[in-house]
Amino acid sequence: MTHAEERRAAPRRTTGQTYTNGRSKTAALSPPWSSPRSARRPSPLSIALDLDGSTAVLRLKGELDLATAEQLRGSIRTVLKEHDPHRLLLDMTDLSFADSSGLAVMVWAHKQLAARDRQLRLHHPQRNVRRILSITGLDTRLHITDP
Secondary structure (H helix, E strand, C coil), X not given: CCHHHHHHHCCCCCCCCEEEECCEEEEXXXXXXXXXXXXXXXXXXXXXXXXXXXXXEEEEEEEECXXXXXXXXXXXXXXXXHHCCCEEEEEEEEEEEECHHHHHHHHHHHHHHHHCCCEEEEECCCHHHHHHHHHHCHHHCCEEECC
16 A cells, blocks of 8 residues: 555544535644633633722733633723723733733723723733733833732
8 A cells, every 4th residue: 555545544633624625625634732722621711890980990810811802802892881981990910811812802992992082001910911911012002000
């Protein structure tokens, strides 16, 4: 049996997604490390709202990643719609992780508030969150406050 015949005879691992390449359909292969974070384990994020005059404080606890970014975006939308605060403070004291999806929500919130002549402040980001803000240059574009 030739090498090509052996490859065709071997069982294939598939992701369930199918792509068409000319005449035949082939399934995409994915390495085990490429599974989404949410499939490996839950990534909880809790969000608590405190109102203090014209400031709304969203206290974030847990991880801000692909699985939880839309939860934060929805909370920010609700706060802006129902309370229209002059300042929105994201309290990151208990936020242990943020990825690019979380950063995208922060940039989106900054733009939403700036368009209304309002402010977004990131309060006390932990070391690893501050590091990703620094690496991306967002520490110079977003307002960061410390206790």
